[in-house]
Amino acid sequence: MAxxxxxxxxxxxxxxxxxxxxxxxxxxxxxxxNAATTQKPNLVxxxxxxxxxxxxxxxxxxxxLLSQEATDAYEVSRKKIAKFIDAKTDKEIIFTKGTxxxxxxVASSFGKKFLNEGDSVIISAMEHHSNIVPWQxxxxxxxxxxxxxxxxxxxxxxxxxxxxxxxxxVKIIAVTCVSNSLATIxxxxxxxxKAHAKNIPVLLDAAQAIQHMPLSVQKLNADFIVFSxxxxxxxxxxxxxxxxxxxxxxxxxxxxxxxxxxxxxxEKTIYNELPFKFEAGTPDISGAIVLGYAVDYINQISIxxxxxxxxxxxxxxxxxxxxxxxxxFIGEAKNRAGVISFLLGNAHPFDTGELLDKQGIxxxxxxxxxxxxxxxxxxxxxxxxxxxxxxxxxxxxxxxxGLERAAKILL
Amino acid sequence: MTIEESQQEIIDEFTFLADWMDKYxxxxxxxxxxxxxxxxxxxxxxxxxxxxxxxWLHAENKDNLLYFTADSDALITKGLVALVVKVLSGHSAKxxxxxxxxxxxxxxxxxxxxxxRSNGLLSMLKQIxxxxxxxxxxEK
Numbered sequence: 001m002a003x004x005x006x007x008x009x010x011x012x013x014x015x016x017x018x019x020x021x022x023x024x025x026x027x028x029x030x031x032x033x034n035a036a037t038t039q040k041p042n043l044v045x046x047x048x049x050x051x052x053x054x055x056x057x058x059x060x061x062x063x064x065l066l067s068q069e070a071t072d073a074y075e076v077s078r079k080k081i082a083k084f085i086d087a088k089t090d091k092e093i094i095f096t097k098g099t100x101x102x103x104x105x106v107a108s109s110f111g112k113k114f115l116n117e118g119d120s121v122i123i124s125a126m127e128h129h130s131n132i133v134p135w136q137x138x139x140x141x142x143x144x145x146x147x148x149x150x151x152x153x154x155x156x157x158x159x160x161x162x163x164x165x166x167x168x169x170v171k172i173i174a175v176t177c178v179s180n181s182l183a184t185i186x187x188x189x190x191x192x193x194k195a196h197a198k199n200i201p202v203l204l205d206a207a208q209a210i211q212h213m214p215l216s217v218q219k220l221n222a223d224f225i226v227f228s229x230x231x232x233x234x235x236x237x238x239x240x241x242x243x244x245x246x247x248x249x250x251x252x253x254x255x256x257x258x259x260x261x262x263x264x265x266x267e268k269t270i271y272n273e274l275p276f277k278f279e280a281g282t283p284d285i286s287g288a289i290v291l292g293y294a295v296d297y298i299n300q301i302s303i304x305x306x307x308x309x310x311x312x313x314x315x316x317x318x319x320x321x322x323x324x325x326x327x328x329f330i331g332e333a334k335n336r337a338g339v340i341s342f343l344l345g346n347a348h349p350f351d352t353g354e355l356l357d358k359q360g361i362x363x364x365x366x367x368x369x370x371x372x373x374x375x376x377x378x379x380x381x382x383x384x385x386x387x388x389x390x391x392x393x394x395x396x397x398x399x400x401x402g403l404e405r406a407a408k409i410l411l
Numbered sequence: 412m413t414i415e416e417s418q419q420e421i422i423d424e425f426t427f428l429a430d431w432m433d434k435y436x437x438x439x440x441x442x443x444x445x446x447x448x449x450x451x452x453x454x455x456x457x458x459x460x461x462x463x464x465x466x467w468l469h470a471e472n473k474d475n476l477l478y479f480t481a482d483s484d485a486l487i488t489k490g491l492v493a494l495v496v497k498v499l500s501g502h503s504a505k506x507x508x509x510x511x512x513x514x515x516x517x518x519x520x521x522x523x524x525x526x527x528r529s530n531g532l533l534s535m536l537k538q539i540x541x542x543x544x545x546x547x548x549x550e551k
Contacts, residue, residue: 025431348485350464351439354525355487358431380464380484409436410486 002304004312014390016041027360030395035180035339035386036364037230047293051286059285060259077292084295086216087242091274095288098239099207100130102226106203109251110172111138120169124149124157126179128369131205155182155331173202177209181370182331183339192221207231212337213307223247234294238287248274255280306389313387317396324403330382341382347410349381355406361399417498418514425518438490445493448480459534464488470542476501491532499539504547
């Protein structure tokens with residue numbers, strides 16, 4: 001087990017993040033909405049400024065120096081990401097706009113080629129809308145069926161029900177590694193093994209996992225993995241689709257134009273090779289380059305130490321929150337990461353969130369783009385505190401004080 | 412009490428409180444005093460669009476004066492409705508249509524509310540004015 005970050009190390013880390021120094025309503029900001037987006041370290045902010053200041057240029061086209069520098073940096077970043085998730089080759093790394101874009105790409109391209117009438121796609125009942133709607137859209141187009149793995153009252157997937165769903169009609173499975181509303185870490189290795197036994201590929205939504213735990217695509221043997229840059233200390237608007245080379249080669253391009261083309265005539269277009277086949281148009285060059293620096297930052301600290309530190313913080317937070325009378329946790333899975341979802345008695349989550357905000361504490365409230373999950377629990381939403389390694393136990397204590405004050409007003 | 416006097420009363424009460432948590436406490440207290448909508452009027456037609464939490468608003472005409480009852484599943488929202496109802500309930504449609512509602516700005520609510528709440532509050536005010544316009548056209 002890796003050692004947790006010391007309080008001195010966290011203090012130094014916090015000084016890397018300018019936004020964490022901010023005050024709101026004359027109070028020190030306590031930022032606990034990391035599942036929505038993370039804050040950015042100076043390394044990332046500086047890299048973004050350096051790109052636009054020093055070598056802003058389009059990639060893969062120009063013969064001039066700036067274009068070569070931008071192209072080099074863009075491809076270096078792809079290599080860093082490939083190494084970070086242990087991909088076999090950087091051809092397996094496709095830059096996307098984010099998690100949602102990656103899922104749409106796979107749902108559309110895979111669906112067009114491999115889904116037929118009567119086929120099925122399996123997702124889980126704890127997916128966020130981005131891993132529901134693209135599959136609904138392609139299933140509707142192809143007259144295929146969307147099957148849903150249910151979860152139990154603790155928020156753990158019903159693996160017995162999953163096995164029942166796994167029949168010969170299933171062509172692909174798409175599940176989240178970690179639930180953004182319940183915090184559940186899903187048994188994705190088991191899902192992949194069982195799916196592969198029937199030659200069914202699996203897409204993992206790693207949007208809530210990539211920043212919290214080591215992730216090796218080769219060990220997992222996942223066929224597709226998607227994640228977003230902004231949830232891992234990088235910029236918004238950039239994300240990654242990892243796909244096994246053999247699968248990416250089989251899929252048709254998602255969009256046409258730009259780098260995805262080798263040659264075009266009015267009679268026929270020859271598509272480019274991987275990874276460019278899936279990167280149509282001018283990509284988010286700065287975002288892609290800077291995401292590489294976000295990976296550098298994570299590596300500097302070590303993802304293993306981040307994981308250990310956050311686990312310690314989560315345990316502290318769970319124990320502290322349990323002392324609040326009338327608190328109701330939504331999602332109590334044994335294996336969990338990143339977030340704690342709860343309700344304060346019968347108080348509406350918006351009320352709790354707003355009273356926390358006025359005390360300088362930023363949490364998320366609402367359905368977290370998981371309306372089906374909220375429907376299952378018959379609630380309008382939850383209050384969600386979500387953590388990163390730069391959060392401290394003092395901040396958890398401030399959350400508890402804030403909740404106690406909110407409870408006095410609301411309950 | 413005129414609409415203007417009701418507004419001024421609310422402004423005075425809020426100005427007295429410096430801390431925003433105390434202001435929220437007062438908003439929630441006002442929600443508890445809000446005339447409750449009868450269960451039969453808690454129907455989809457009376458739900459105000461634009462509020463992320465649910466708000467039901469019912470208008471009734473008694474002797475050419477409009478009276479409002481309301482409820483919400485969120486306490487802060489209910490308190491905000493209560494403020495609006497306190498100012499506008501019991502007045503004629505014409506008075507409501509012609510009223511200049513400035514108390515939301517004056518007590519700093521608009522700038523302190525989250526955008527969703529702020530939009531919800533605007534929707535409530537719009538809905539009440541729509542009721543007033545509808546009743547006023549019936550009076551003619």
